[in-house]
Amino acid sequence: MSEKRDVTTPSGIPRKTFYGPADWNGSRYAEDVSDPGVFPFTRGVKSEGYRRKLWTMRQYSGFGTAQESNARYRYLLEQGQTGLSVALDLPTQLGYDSDDPRAEEEVGRVGVAIDTLEDMERLFAGIRLDEITTSFTINATAAVLLAMYVAVAKRQGADLRRISGTIQNDILKEYVSRGTWIYPVEPSLRLIVDTIEYCAKEVPRFNAISVAGAHFRDAGATAVQELAFTLSDGITYVERCLARGMAVDAFASNISFFFYTHSDFFEEIAKYRAARRIWARVMRERFRAQNPRSWAFRFGLVCGGSTLQAEQPVNNAIRVAYEAMASIFGGASSIFTAAWDEPFAIPTEQSAELALRTQQILAFETGTAEVADPLGGSYYVESLTDATEREVCALMEEIEGQGGMVPCVESGYIQQLIADEAYQRQRRLESGDEVIVGVNRFRTEGSTRNLELFQIDESSVHRQIDSLHAVKGRRDGVRAEQALAALRAATGSGENLMPPLIEAVESSCTLGEICGLLRSVFGEFREPIVI
Amino acid sequence: MRIVIAKPGLDGHDRGAKVIARALADSGAEVIYTGLRQTPEQIAATVVQEDANAVGLSILSGAHVSLSRKLIGCLRAQGAGDVPVLVGGAIPPADVETLRALGIADVFPTGSPLAEVVAAFMRYERNGAQR
Numbered sequence: 001m002s003e004k005r006d007v008t009t010p011s012g013i014p015r016k017t018f019y020g021p022a023d024w025n026g027s028r029y030a031e032d033v034s035d036p037g038v039f040p041f042t043r044g045v046k047s048e049g050y051r052r053k054l055w056t057m058r059q060y061s062g063f064g065t066a067q068e069s070n071a072r073y074r075y076l077l078e079q080g081q082t083g084l085s086v087a088l089d090l091p092t093q094l095g096y097d098s099d100d101p102r103a104e105e106e107v108g109r110v111g112v113a114i115d116t117l118e119d120m121e122r123l124f125a126g127i128r129l130d131e132i133t134t135s136f137t138i139n140a141t142a143a144v145l146l147a148m149y150v151a152v153a154k155r156q157g158a159d160l161r162r163i164s165g166t167i168q169n170d171i172l173k174e175y176v177s178r179g180t181w182i183y184p185v186e187p188s189l190r191l192i193v194d195t196i197e198y199c200a201k202e203v204p205r206f207n208a209i210s211v212a213g214a215h216f217r218d219a220g221a222t223a224v225q226e227l228a229f230t231l232s233d234g235i236t237y238v239e240r241c242l243a244r245g246m247a248v249d250a251f252a253s254n255i256s257f258f259f260y261t262h263s264d265f266f267e268e269i270a271k272y273r274a275a276r277r278i279w280a281r282v283m284r285e286r287f288r289a290q291n292p293r294s295w296a297f298r299f300g301l302v303c304g305g306s307t308l309q310a311e312q313p314v315n316n317a318i319r320v321a322y323e324a325m326a327s328i329f330g331g332a333s334s335i336f337t338a339a340w341d342e343p344f345a346i347p348t349e350q351s352a353e354l355a356l357r358t359q360q361i362l363a364f365e366t367g368t369a370e371v372a373d374p375l376g377g378s379y380y381v382e383s384l385t386d387a388t389e390r391e392v393c394a395l396m397e398e399i400e401g402q403g404g405m406v407p408c409v410e411s412g413y414i415q416q417l418i419a420d421e422a423y424q425r426q427r428r429l430e431s432g433d434e435v436i437v438g439v440n441r442f443r444t445e446g447s448t449r450n451l452e453l454f455q456i457d458e459s460s461v462h463r464q465i466d467s468l469h470a471v472k473g474r475r476d477g478v479r480a481e482q483a484l485a486a487l488r489a490a491t492g493s494g495e496n497l498m499p500p501l502i503e504a505v506e507s508s509c510t511l512g513e514i515c516g517l518l519r520s521v522f523g524e525f526r527e528p529i530v531i
Numbered sequence: 532m533r534i535v536i537a538k539p540g541l542d543g544h545d546r547g548a549k550v551i552a553r554a555l556a557d558s559g560a561e562v563i564y565t566g567l568r569q570t571p572e573q574i575a576a577t578v579v580q581e582d583a584n585a586v587g588l589s590i591l592s593g594a595h596v597s598l599s600r601k602l603i604g605c606l607r608a609q610g611a612g613d614v615p616v617l618v619g620g621a622i623p624p625a626d627v628e629t630l631r632a633l634g635i636a637d638v639f640p641t642g643s644p645l646a647e648v649v650a651a652f653m654r655y656e657r658n659g660a661q662r
Contacts, residue, residue, distance in 0.1 A: 090540070090541035090542065090592060091541065093541075094541055094568075096541075102541070102570075103541075104597075105540065105594040105597040105598065106540060106541050106592060106594055109592055109593045109594060110542075110592050110593060174543070177545075177546075178543050178544070179542070179543015179544065179545060179567045179568075180541075180543050218544075218546070219544075219545070219546045220546055220550075306546070309641075309642055310640055310641045310642045311642055343621060343641050343642070344621060344622075344623045344624075345593065345621075345623055346593075419549045419550075419553070422546050422549065422550050423549075423550050423553045423554070426550050426554075426645055427645075430644060430645050430646060439642055448624045448640075449624065451623075451624065453623050453625075456593070527566045527567060529564060529566050530549070531536075531549045531552040531553050531556070531562065531564045
């Protein structure tokens with residue numbers, strides 16, 4: 001059997017058979033690498049690595065109604081999960097109530113349905129928001145979900161200055177690859193800046209944005225493209241906040257990032273090391289941030305995604321384990337290890353538990369988390385980090401040259417680059433140039449038979465719609481009307497929309513009512529069609 | 532050969548749809564990609580308007596059974612009930628037969644080889660040309 005050896009990484013960076021002092025000799029260690037916790041943070045943002053605090057084990061989870069999801073969260077917390085990650089259903093992500101005709105068949109399916117503040121309260125029943133950090137994968141409707149989260153924290157009597165978590169809130173990548181956009185670019189960016197400004201003042205430990213490369217990656221982008229597009233998006237958001245008149249050090253540490261770790265072990269590690277270095281320099285040199293916290297590139301990530309295969313699905317558990325190890329060598333702050341059965345459905349309790357155990361074994365049995373950046377100084381890893389940085393910066397410059405991410409997204413340029421890459425990758429898989437075990441090599445028949453997959457409880461949809469109608473039936477209709485009128489008025493002024501959004505959710509206005517109003521004022525994005 | 536590739540429902544994952552569209556185009560078909568969030572009514576209207584020989588749906592949200600049923604209903608209502616519907620995406624093995632029973636011509640779960648998908652569409656090259 002002939003064995004093909006890759007001469008480049010998946011991003012196209014040349015790969016030699018071995019590396020030595022000619023590839024990296026450490027003469028610029030202080031300037032380019034430096035110790036963990038020291039600018040430019042190539043080796044990590046904390047000097048002690050994971051010694052004092054492990055990464056947050058944050059499994060993306062949510063389905064059906066708030067009660068069902070709350071039960072899964074409590075189960076995961078009992079099993080030792082250390083943070084929550086809320087998966088919302090598509091109607092919630094797109095601003096439709098569960099009884100909207102457009103929401104039919106999608107309620108509670110890929111995540112939990114949240115229509116009203118009551119749903120959000122039920123989601124966290126028995127969970128203190130000042131004792132846990134929560135991440136929401138929510139974008140177009142992020143401001144509304146943040147308003148609900150803040151309102152729940154207030155009802156629980158929590159100090160807003162102590163609650164912490166993340167809303168994804170990164171609309172630019174939605175236009176490119178994840179697709180849950182609603183409004184056009186400008187009003188969407190205004191909403192994002194409103195949330196960043198609000199959090200910086202009122203909820204300072206909450207990350208108002210998690211700039212995400214993950215979805216570029218899963219749509220087909222290479223590691224280099226993923227990082228270049230993400231950092232370019234990050235720069236756009238920083239510029240918009242500065243344009244609002246905010247001081248860079250007032251908000252920069254509320255920006256976090258989010259990625260996919262895919263299969264190529266060292267390329268992924270180099271990606272994260274390069275990311276920290278590039279971002280630190282952008283923040284210090286370009287945006288003149290003074291506070292070291294503003295330079296620190298902090299990120300969460302997912303292991304799994306499009307590297308998961310339907311064929312021989314249990315193999316996915318092994319893929320995810322390797323990806324998780326690369327992720328901690330890369331210095332992730334939080335990790336979600338996907339379950340092996342996710343090519344088919346959302347995970348069962350058993351597969352979700354195995355996914356969590358994968359991280360716990362890594363954390364407590366392998367010893368790999370004891371030393372910060374253990375691969376630092378490796379000729380190969382340092383050389384690959386340098387090469388990744390060069391490639392990423394070149395692509396970022398190209399995007400800048402075209403006016404930055406906004407015009408590149410509106411024209412479909414980024415979409416085209418990703419679609420090209422996805423197609424080329426598929427062709428390499430079809431030709432066997434790239435091997436996926438069990439898919440284009442070492443195949444077996446019938447590997448997907450007799451799987452026990454998670455089944456949605458179809459009756460949860462009716463319960464969700466009933467509870468939505470009950471809330472509308474018993475709320476103070478006048479207060480709700482006034483809250484919506486105040487929100488409408490605020491959209492026409494330059495004022496921050498978070499306070500009227502919080503008043504609206506506290507008045508039991510529904511997500512659909514609020515987003516419907518914003519849709520009528522702001523209009524909808526028009527998708528450039530690219531194949 | 533004219534093929535409509537459509538993304539019904541609210542799901543925004545379009546990598547598969549775009550890769551298939553491109554492969555079909557490379558095989559000589561004329562491909563009309565609808566973009567995201569199309570209702571079954573809109574997709575059926577596109578099929579009729581474009582005089583398509585076949586239509587492919589890409590669904591990763593889990594709503595494949597009901598969306599497929601609705602599209603078939605809409606195609607019939609718009610006089611295009613003979614246009615074959617092929618479905619791809621995150622389809623659990625147990626749903627493949629359910630979809631076929633609804634009248635779906637072919638089902639391609641995640642990971643299906645491109646060549647197989649393209650060949651399946653090409654079988655319908657002579658379909659519907661006289662409509």
